[in-house]
Amino acid sequence: MLRATKDIWENRHALRSQFYVNIKTTVATTRLGLLWWILDPLLLMLIYYFVVKVIFDRGGPNYHLFALCGIVTWQSFSRSITLCTSSLTSNAGLIKQALVPMVLYVIISPLVQAFFYLIGLMIIMVWNWPVLGFQTIGVFILVFLMVLMSFAIGLFLSIFEVYIRDTGKLLSYILRFGFYISPILYSPDRIYEIASIPDYAKTLYSLNPMVHFITAVRDLLFFGRMFDYLPIVITFGVTLCIMQIGLVFFRRVSPYVPKMI
């Protein structure tokens, strides 16, 4: 982890310019530009609001904001993972020309997505301003955790994608599945309340880091209270372990990557 931090620090100028490129190109390709990053979660929110609230007549008060917390978080997570996965294959040209450590291409997508994630969270904050308070600063901890989580997973997936090009395809289905097993449209308490779900399944469900992550986001921005420390600290710890294993794996395999792309 130290070596990776050093690599990234030494190439911070390249990182900065790649960050700029990524933001500028996503914005430059469309007519509405930056506005898309605001519109995208809002439109999704509208769809789910229609389905859950209007058709099924479920969801609590302020369901639109409740769902938005989940949607913004999930979108950011799934986008960074998807982009991480293709980070080595889509940067093949650069990898074969520039002497920048490859780890840089993997971390750039989580960083860019973190930027857009902050924009999304800002929308919620503005909308739900009465609950803001000192605890809102906790958002930065969560965004940081999000970067580490997607980076840790991305280290593995980006390499898998080089060797098995089906990874990206498969991932889109897994992410679709993940959308429903994470408490995006509902509260995790719903799962725990249902008696027909066996206990082991509930334990399994609580192992999903997104359950705790989204709960924490909601605590901060929907209910306006500090989140539970324990699940977040544990998620941090597990993420750091996976990241360390990922970095060792990445360092071991990455010298062979240029030949394969």
Next chain:
Amino acid sequence: MFMSEILINAVSQPVKAPQPMVTFSNVGLCFQKHASIFDLLFGRKKKDREFWALQNISFTVCEGDTIGIIGRNGSGKSTLSLVCTKIYRPDRGKVEINGRVQLLALGVGFEKQLSGRENVYINGSLMGLKFSEIRRQIDDIEAFADIGDFMDEQMRTYSSGMKSRLAFAIATAIRPEILILDEVLATGDKAFQDKAMERMKNLQSLARCALVISHNPAQLRKLCNKVIWLEKGKIVMQGDPETVLSAYSAFCANPKEWMAKNNEEPNHPKIIVN
């Protein structure tokens, strides 16, 4: 002032052997066709899937050298340049490189949606420059590329010649110790080629070295003090440009016949002229 310093140096240190910048000893590089990730992790190698792109490559590039690399398509020229930049790790033999390497290939690393000026910063930073260093050099780069108002246009509007002008300007402005040009000079017009030649000569006089990959024998003759001829990943001949290039021309006139006459695959450097 500068001249006198050189004179003094020349007196105090009479003969100094040129420092080797790049040394290849028996380098081989193989591509694994359909390698699986498990083979990699457990270090397995399957012989039938191997393709040796380079075999038994040995040469030295010293300070002030400009080495030309010539060969037919698919003979391993670009692969060789990627080994020089340490992007490809050789599977056999040893590569020693002393100095900062910069590889320059056409149309790589430019972002089409952004302007030329922005791309200078992006490319420069990928080559390891700080933003402040690029800011200091940008006028120089702009002047050398000489593409006028296109500097602030989106890159997608550029012609391939303009792209190579800009790429060459950036790569030489950072003054790498070892510069590798992969068919970059081919697309520029005559005026630019002359200017590029001049800058290459400058680099030579600064005791930096360069490897030039080209299909243009006249260019190599003018620029290089040594030429390496590759065929099927092996060195056929290396040495004095005149000799190697004329042999290569003879070969190109009828490759099959040449092979038959020499009656064997180019296994090892048969002829080394110095």
